[in-house]
Amino acid sequence: MTAPRTAAASPAAAAPAAPPAPAAPAAxxxxxxxxxxxxxxxxxxxxxxxxxxxxxxxxxxxxxxxxxxxxxxxxxGLGNLTASWQGAYLTALLGSVKLSATSAVLAAVLGLLLAQAVVTSPLRALREAVLTASGVLANFGGVPLAFAFVATLGNSGVLTRELGLTDTGWSLYSFWGLVLVYLYFLVPLMVLTITPALDGLRTQWREAAQNNGATHRQYWQHVALPVLAPSLLGGLVLLFGSAFAAYATAAAMVGSSVPLVTLQIADAISGNVLIGQENVALALSLDMVLVAGLVMAVYLPLQRRSARWLA
Known part of the structure; x- marks a missing residue:
C-alpha cells in the first residue's frame, strides 16, 4: 500500500514569483x-x-x-487698413493676386507635363539632370534673373533683335512679360513639388485600369488625376504664394509700371510717391500676411490628404 501523496509542494515550487522590476527608472x-x-x-x-x-x-x-x-x-484705429483697401493700393493688391494666380496656373500645367515626362523616361541620367536643374532654377530670382531676361528679351535684347519681336508688339516690361519671367522659377518649383506624387502612383493601378478596358485618357481622368488632385492643388497654392511674395525681380524689371503690392509697399516706406505713408505700408504688409495665411490654411490639409493617398 503506497503512502499518500503530500499536498505540500517543493520549496522551489512553493516560492512566490519574483515581483516585476519597478518602472520608476524607465519613467x-x-x-x-x-x-x-x-x-x-x-x-x-x-x-x-x-x-x-x-x-x-x-x-x-x-x-x-x-x-x-x-x-x-x-x-x-483702422484707418491704415481702410486706406490699404482703396485706390491705388487696392489696385496693386488685386494686380498681385492676378499675376500670381495666372503664373501659378500656367506653371502648374507646364510643371506637371515636364515632371510626367521625366518620371516615365527610362533614362535615369535625364531624371537626375532635370531634378538637379530644377533645384537650382527654383531658387534663381531677383535682380540676376531680371538682368538675364532684359539682356535676352528686353527692348534691345538679343532675341528681340534677332527675331524682330518689337514689330509684333512684344514688351517684356508688361504683365505678360512678368508672367514669362515668373514661369522661369515657378515651373522648376512645380517639378520638384509634383515629382514625388507622380512617383507614388502605383503601376498596379494602371494595369488594373487597362485590364478593365480603360483607355489612357480614362485612366488619367478617373484614377490618376483624382489621386493627384490634392498634390496638384497644394502645388498650385505653393506657386501662388511664391509669386505673390516676389519683389526684387519685378522691381528691377518694371518698377511701378505694373501695379503690385510689394512695389507699393516699397514706395510707401521710402516716401517715393507720398510722404508719411509708412503705416499704410505696414497695413499692406498685414494684408499680404493674411493672404499668405489663407494660402497655408489651404496648402497644409491638401498635403496631409495627398500623403495619405500616396503613402
Whole structure:
C-alpha cells in the first residue's frame, strides 16, 4: 500500500514569483529625455521669437497706429487698413493676386507635363539632370534673373533683335512679360513639388485600369488625376504664394509700371510717391500676411490628404 501523496509542494515550487522590476527608472529616463529635448528646442524658439515675432509685433503696431493730421497724436484705429483697401493700393493688391494666380496656373500645367515626362523616361541620367536643374532654377530670382531676361528679351535684347519681336508688339516690361519671367522659377518649383506624387502612383493601378478596358485618357481622368488632385492643388497654392511674395525681380524689371503690392509697399516706406505713408505700408504688409495665411490654411490639409493617398 503506497503512502499518500503530500499536498505540500517543493520549496522551489512553493516560492512566490519574483515581483516585476519597478518602472520608476524607465519613467525617470523618459522624463529626462523629454526635458533634454525641450531644452534643445529653446534656441530655435528664441530665434523664431526674435526673427519673426518682433517684426510681426512691430508690423501690427504700425498697421493699427493712426496719426492725427492736425495734432500729430498717435492712436489705434483702422484707418491704415481702410486706406490699404482703396485706390491705388487696392489696385496693386488685386494686380498681385492676378499675376500670381495666372503664373501659378500656367506653371502648374507646364510643371506637371515636364515632371510626367521625366518620371516615365527610362533614362535615369535625364531624371537626375532635370531634378538637379530644377533645384537650382527654383531658387534663381531677383535682380540676376531680371538682368538675364532684359539682356535676352528686353527692348534691345538679343532675341528681340534677332527675331524682330518689337514689330509684333512684344514688351517684356508688361504683365505678360512678368508672367514669362515668373514661369522661369515657378515651373522648376512645380517639378520638384509634383515629382514625388507622380512617383507614388502605383503601376498596379494602371494595369488594373487597362485590364478593365480603360483607355489612357480614362485612366488619367478617373484614377490618376483624382489621386493627384490634392498634390496638384497644394502645388498650385505653393506657386501662388511664391509669386505673390516676389519683389526684387519685378522691381528691377518694371518698377511701378505694373501695379503690385510689394512695389507699393516699397514706395510707401521710402516716401517715393507720398510722404508719411509708412503705416499704410505696414497695413499692406498685414494684408499680404493674411493672404499668405489663407494660402497655408489651404496648402497644409491638401498635403496631409495627398500623403495619405500616396503613402
Amino acid at each position: 525617470r529616463t523618459g522624463r529626462r529625455a523629454l526635458r533634454s529635448g525641450a531644452l534643445a528646442v529653446v534656441p530655435l524658439l528664441l530665434f523664431t521669437a526674435v526673427a519673426f515675432g518682433l517684426p510681426a509685433v512691430a508690423m501690427l503696431d504700425g498697421a493699427f497706429t493712426v496719426g492725427d493730421p492736425v495734432t500729430g497724436a498717435a492712436s489705434y
